[in-house]
Amino acid sequence: MMDEIIKVKNEGYAEYEEVLLERDNVRKEALHWKMEYTREFGKLIADLFEMKITCIKKKKIITYCQAEVNKGKDIDHDAMFAYINQEMQEYNRQLQQMIDENEAANSGRQISxxxxxxxxxxxxxxxxxxxxxxxxxxxxxxxxxxxxxxxxxxxxxxxxxxxxxxxxxxxxxxxxxxxxxIVVEIDNLPEKIQRVRDEIIEIKGEDPYQYKFLLSDYEAVQEKKEALQKEMQEYMDYEKELDTMMEQFLSSGVSFKWTMD
Incomplete structure (x- = not known):
């Protein structure tokens, strides 16, 4: 039989093989729950993060302009946006990663x-x-x-x-x-078995494996969605505050062309 071709000298090898396969199953289960979590909340989370970075960008623009004015300098639009775009690169990368993960989760293979x-x-x-x-x-x-x-x-x-x-x-x-x-002899087998068992416990105790318990609770899912929607509204309100700050800044006599790219 093909699955019996590996000759092993160690006693206890069967247990080692068993825990390795269990760990791989647990890892895959964690990946499954990550995909399910993304299907359920991914778009809400990505939309919220996009709103967050919109606010961050506007706040950075206001701070940059105020600093230039405080130094008695004219605002160089090209220099400002070069600086802002550099500052926003990591945020935009994270947002794109969320979008890609959402697409992957929603196009994932469904099997019998x-x-x-x-x-x-x-x-x-x-x-x-x-x-x-x-x-x-x-x-x-x-x-x-x-x-x-x-x-x-x-x-x-x-x-x-x-x-x-x-x-x-x-x-x-x-x-x-x-x-x-092919003959295999594995050193420190008992220690390796224990290490794999510890890894299994660690995977099961953390996200994304723990998502399974949230996703199996309908009320908890609804509460999380409501919390995300509430946070979105808070950031939308904050964006309005930032827009008001910018209007006040412009009305103070500073010449500035509002451009968001």
Whole structure:
């Protein structure tokens, strides 16, 4: 059997294999809940962040102009916007990342229960052969390393067809490297098992894994949406205050062309 080709000298190896696969399942579950969380709240969060950075930008413009006036200088529009755009780069990058994550979440692959079961079984078979923590040759042989990357990407994307293809390619690759010669001895196995168990506990105790409990509570979901909408209104009110500040600034005699790009 292909999933029995790795010969291991260690006692307790089966437990190590088990906890590694459990960790990978928990990681994937956390990724699933992150996607579900993004589907539920992603647009609200992105819209709120966009409003926040609009306010930040206007505030920075006002502060810049006031500083120039205080120094008795004319406001150089080109210099000001070069400075503001530089200041806003990281905010804009984060906003674009949110937008991209929303698109990815809402276009994510939806699969049946039977397909999910097949994906899990194939991944477990392949992980027992190529998981770098199980088979060190995976990191040593470029083709095996490439195939493992293909497996991980396909598993996380729920791509059954690609995983089935990977299984065929793995069999061929292992035949070429002579799988009968693969013998593994893992140092400090008890410590490694405990470390993986600790990692599982850590993943389960933090977001995005913890999103599952929020998303399973209808009232909690509605409360969060209401909180996001309330915060949005607060920033919309703040934007009006900033616009009033700018109008007052302009009415003080300063010549300034209001431009938002």
């Amino acid at each position: 229960t039977s397909a999910a079961t097949k994906i899990k079984k194939i991944y477990h078979r392949l992980a027992k052969m190529l998981h770098p923590d199980i088979n060190p040759k995976t990191d040593e042989i470029p083709e095996l390393k490439r195939l493992w990357h293909m497996i991980v990407v396909s598993y996380n994307a729920n791509d059954l067809e690609e995983l089935e293809t990977a299984e065929v390619l793995v069999k061929k690759a292992l035949e070429e490297v002579g799988w009968e010669n």
